[in-house]
Amino acid sequence: MSEGIAIEARELTRVFGKFTAVDHISLDIRAGEIFGFLGANGAGKTTAMRMFIGLLAPSSGTARVAGYDVYTESEKIKRSIGYMSQRFSLYEDLTIRENIRLYGGIYGLAKRDIQARSEQMLARLGMEQSADLQVRSIPLGWRQKLSFSVALLHRPRIIFLDEPTGGVDPITRRQFWELIYQAAAAGTTVLVTTHYMDEAEYCDRISIMVAGKIGAMGTPAELKRRFDAGTMDEVFVRLARPATGAGAGTA
Amino acid sequence: MTDAVVVEGLIKRFGDTVAVRDVSLTVRSGELFGFIGPDGAGKTTLFRVLATLLLPDAGSARVLGQDVVKDLWALRPRLGYMPGRFSLYPDLSVEENLRFFASVFGTSIEREYGQIEPIYVQLEPFKGRRAGALSGGMKQKLALCCALVHRPDILLLDEPTTGVDAVSRREFWELLARFKQGGLTIIVSTPYMDEATRCDRIALMQQGRLLAVDTPERITGSFDRPLLAVRSDQRYQALLALREYPYTHTIYPFGEVLHYTDQRTDLAAEPIQQELTAFLTGRGLGGVSAERIPATIEDSFMAYLGGAEAARPA
Numbered sequence: 001m002s003e004g005i006a007i008e009a010r011e012l013t014r015v016f017g018k019f020t021a022v023d024h025i026s027l028d029i030r031a032g033e034i035f036g037f038l039g040a041n042g043a044g045k046t047t048a049m050r051m052f053i054g055l056l057a058p059s060s061g062t063a064r065v066a067g068y069d070v071y072t073e074s075e076k077i078k079r080s081i082g083y084m085s086q087r088f089s090l091y092e093d094l095t096i097r098e099n100i101r102l103y104g105g106i107y108g109l110a111k112r113d114i115q116a117r118s119e120q121m122l123a124r125l126g127m128e129q130s131a132d133l134q135v136r137s138i139p140l141g142w143r144q145k146l147s148f149s150v151a152l153l154h155r156p157r158i159i160f161l162d163e164p165t166g167g168v169d170p171i172t173r174r175q176f177w178e179l180i181y182q183a184a185a186a187g188t189t190v191l192v193t194t195h196y197m198d199e200a201e202y203c204d205r206i207s208i209m210v211a212g213k214i215g216a217m218g219t220p221a222e223l224k225r226r227f228d229a230g231t232m233d234e235v236f237v238r239l240a241r242p243a244t245g246a247g248a249g250t251a
Numbered sequence: 252m253t254d255a256v257v258v259e260g261l262i263k264r265f266g267d268t269v270a271v272r273d274v275s276l277t278v279r280s281g282e283l284f285g286f287i288g289p290d291g292a293g294k295t296t297l298f299r300v301l302a303t304l305l306l307p308d309a310g311s312a313r314v315l316g317q318d319v320v321k322d323l324w325a326l327r328p329r330l331g332y333m334p335g336r337f338s339l340y341p342d343l344s345v346e347e348n349l350r351f352f353a354s355v356f357g358t359s360i361e362r363e364y365g366q367i368e369p370i371y372v373q374l375e376p377f378k379g380r381r382a383g384a385l386s387g388g389m390k391q392k393l394a395l396c397c398a399l400v401h402r403p404d405i406l407l408l409d410e411p412t413t414g415v416d417a418v419s420r421r422e423f424w425e426l427l428a429r430f431k432q433g434g435l436t437i438i439v440s441t442p443y444m445d446e447a448t449r450c451d452r453i454a455l456m457q458q459g460r461l462l463a464v465d466t467p468e469r470i471t472g473s474f475d476r477p478l479l480a481v482r483s484d485q486r487y488q489a490l491l492a493l494r495e496y497p498y499t500h501t502i503y504p505f506g507e508v509l510h511y512t513d514q515r516t517d518l519a520a521e522p523i524q525q526e527l528t529a530f531l532t533g534r535g536l537g538g539v540s541a542e543r544i545p546a547t548i549e550d551s552f553m554a555y556l557g558g559a560e561a562a563r564p565a
Contacts, residue, residue: 040416041386140290167413167442169289169457170549171556174503181487181504195416198445201506220507233445236417 005064006031006158006189007052012061014047021047023212024061029205031157034180034190036200039209040240045193048209052191053160054078066157079108082151085162089147092136096127099135100150107154121149141172148179158189165199177202197232206232208239215239255280255405255436256301260310263296270296272459273310278438278452283431286440287447287548288456294440295335297456298409301438302332315404328356331403333394335410335440341383345374345393348382349400356401363400369429370396373422388419395426406430408439412446424449444549455552462555467548474546474554476500477520480508483531484538492534496527503553510550511541 007029014022022044029035039045050056052065054074063070066080090099097118104114122128125145135143144164151159164180165173180202184190192203200206200220207217216223216239220232227235256278263271271293278284286294299305301314303323312319317326339348346360349371353359364371370392377385382393391411398406408427412420424446431437439450447453447467455462455470463470481502483489490509493502500512513523520543531539546554 040418041388167290169292169556170444170553171503172289174505177504178487178490181490185487195414195420196443197417198443198506202504231445233417233421237421240416240418 004031005029006033007063007065007191009052009063010061012048012051012063013059014044014051014056015059020212022051022058025209025212025214027207027214027217029189029191031189032184032187034184034192034202034204036192036194036203036206037209038194038197038200038206038236040236043209043240044212045209049160049191049193052077053081053083079154080157082154082156082159083162084147084151084159084164090135090143090150093134095132095134096122096138096146097131099146100153103150103153109154117153121153125149141168141175144168144172144176145179148176152183152188156188158191159183161190161192163194163196163199164192166194166196197236200232200236208236210239253280254278255282255315256284256438257313258297258301258310259312261297261300261307261312262309263293263300263305264308265296269459271300271307274459274461275310276454276461276464278436280436281431281434282451283427283437283439283449285447285450285453286438286456287442287444287453287552288440289442291458292456293459294456295409296459298332298334298407298438298440302330302407303327304332328401329404331398331401331406333398333406333408333411335413337390337394339382339390339394339397342381344379344381345385346378348393349374349397352397353400358401360400363402366402367396367399370399370426386419387415388422391415391419391423392426395423399430403435405436406438408437410440410442412441412443420446444547444552447548453548455548455555457552457556462552470551471546471548474551476512476516477518477523478544478546478550479511479513479520479523479527479541480505480544481511481527481531482508482538482540482542483536485536488534489531489536489539492531492536493527496530498523498526501553505549510544 005028010026011024012022013024025048037045051058051063051070054070054077058070065077068076070077094102100118100121101114122131130138165176180190194200205219206223208215223235227238229235229238254277259275261271261274274297288294296305300307300312300319303319303326306320314326315329319326349360353363374393374396377389385393412423427437450467452466454464481489486509490502490504493499493511498514500514502509502511524541527541528539
């Protein structure tokens with residue numbers, strides 16, 4: 001792997017029967033970059049992500065994630081990444097502290113490390129006084145910040161975020177983006193998938209998948225210029241609308 | 252009759268949680284009205300009360316001139332309600348779902364074709380498909396079609412675009428605009444602030460309370476000080492620097508840029524722009540610029556929440 005590259009894919013392809021879900025995609029995501037990985041339903045985004053995190057073997061092409069080969073080193077990849085989804089992340093009937101301990105155990109951290117990192121995390125989040133509250137009783141915004149921090153507990157080199165700020169109030173949403181900036185500034189690579197283009201505008205760089213291929217890639221400003229669009233939403237619609245017409249059979 | 256919905260002093264509790272706190276508002280006939288707010292704002296609870304599915308603890312709500320508690324049986328056939336969670340029969344086909352909902356109200360697809368046509372033509376290619384096997388966007392369209400098939404006088408759509416991709420989302424709003432043109436009153440909720448501009452009027456909602464009710468233009472127009480979009484090659488460093496700037500009122504990330512307001516309400520945008528650029532450049536940051544921009548609904552929402560809070564670090 002080239003120095004400073006977190007994810008490197010070359011002609012990566014996945015075929016299911018006669019259907020090519022991911023069609024020869026190539027990209028380099030830099031270490032410390034916040035990268036938005038976008039696409040309409042059925043564009044191949046999920047399949048590509050599953051290959052990146054070592055859950056699905058490619059049909060052809062190559063990819064290295066955190067320096068490891070997706071064909072032969074998927075276990076090492078899994079240990080080098082963190083994952084947070086809006087839908088599921090924490091156990092609601094465990095306390096904040098218990099959740100941290102549970103995930104520390106799952107990630108295989110030593111007891112001593114779990115202890116030390118729990119205290120650091122609670123202090124950073126300002127949750128020391130609330131550590132013994134059940135997660136179900138804490139506000140949504142707290143939960144989100146906590147699950148992000150938990151996903152970073154084992155200090156992964158890459159973190160995958162699935163619609164990280166959907167449904168939260170705008171202030172909490174910005175506090176959450178600050179946590180993301182902070183992590184990226186510390187060298188963690190952040191991969192964001194989302195349906196919401198205004199969320200995509202926070203990313204350093206974006207790729208938009210259309211029918212298995214990367215339809216466009218660049219900074220939000222570049223893409224808006226290239227497509228002569230005021231917002232990422234318009235960029236997305238211009239790219240994806242012809243594809244949804246042709247691909248109506250996938251509805 | 253000019254008011255489609257009149258809500259007065261509405262309160263709804265679940266145990267210790269107050270989901271809707273003393274909400275009063277009016278929706279006019281023929282309006283496309285949006286409730287905008289995050290999860291937990293009370294949108295769904297309010298919709299369920301309006302749809303006659305939940306009893307309020309206090310206050311009242313009249314829909315189409317009828318009381319949601321006393322007149323529920325007269326009101327129900329006149330309502331089209333689309334719940335937030337997909338609530339059709341996943342094992343029935345598209346067409347079977349539609350026939351079922353039509354028959355419940357004693358009508359048929361054929362008889363109501365004129366009403367549902369704009370949406371039915373989009374569903375027709377998939378009419379034999381199981382509803383559970385549709386994409387997110389098509390599920391929402393089918394649910395809308397089922398909510399419309401009995402020709403209701405008002406539509407209540409609870410978060411119809413959540414989890415749907417940008418293309419389907421746009422198509423969905425285009426459909427709503429067409430039905431509105433036909434004279435239907437449409438009330439819709441969404442957590443996505445950028446959808447506010449699709450509505451005639453909106454209510455901003457947070458933790459069971461209404462923060463504001465007005466047209467999107469008047470809500471953003473009432474933003475009380477110059478708003479500046481600040482750019483830098485090092486966005487995060489610029490954010491941290493502006494936290495230490497003595498005149499910062501609010502500073503927060505906003506997509507590719509940072510949104511800044513100044514404490515000095517009497518200053519014009521221009522001198523602030525120059526000061527900010529000089530300050531950030533002096534801190535060694537590159538690619539710095541500051542430009543006056545109009546406030547968005549999200550900026551206004553944060554201002555209502557108490558802008559100063561937004562300036563606090565995470």
